[in-house]
């Protein structure tokens with residue numbers, strides 16, 4: 260298994276779902292216990308439902324930052340609560356309920372130096388994404404969201420990955436230093452893009468899995484009864500060949516049905 264340049268991931272941010280009754284407490288705890296200053300609050304979005312006062316849907320807080328050239332390595336937690344009225348569906352509410360309530364780590368965003376390269380690599384191996392590669396207007400952020408990590412035939416787990424690439428211009432990096440522009444790190448279009456996608460999946464009652472059930476079953480069969488320490492590179496090569504073959508077959512079938 261060859262490690263490629265695009266596999267050199269750093270954590271870009273993590274997204275934490277909490278019940279409404281825990282949302283403001285979470286905010287206070289992050290501010291006080293985790294030392295999140297006003298300048299560290301880098302994004303906030305409010306709901307806009309008719310007949311209901313606006314409520315905070317999400318806020319992103321920066322818990323730490325380490326410099327370096329280009330986009331800095333930061334520890335960022337984005338907190339989300341369901342804000343939909345009780346009589347409206349809410350994928351966030353459903354995710355929390357499915358996971359037993361309280362809170363849930365929903366996704367980790369991993370930053371790669373070559374998102375398009377990694378994305379193509381994944382597609383060739385049958386990995387599913389719920390969005391195309393989203394490109395921000397400013398073109399300094401591209402991102403894509405994977406399917407959910409789940410057992411074949413299992414119910415949605417509300418756990419997935421986001422992959423991002425950030426190539427901020429020197430001008431943007433300068434802007435990000437000033438408090439008034441810190442929201443440039445997270446944007447409505449990308450936050451609401453994912454939010455809408457997940458809402459549609461949960462309304463359908465079926466989430467896209469990270470890999471198709473058929474491929475997951477093929478991998479499980481290939482590994483069989485061996486323990487992880489018995490999975491050598493030769494066997495991993497066979498698993499990868501299964502993934503490549505599966506994705507190629509699926510592509511051919513898709514081309515035919517079009």
Ligand SMILES: [Fe+2]
Pocket residue numbers: 272274337366368421
């Ligand atoms: Fe995210």
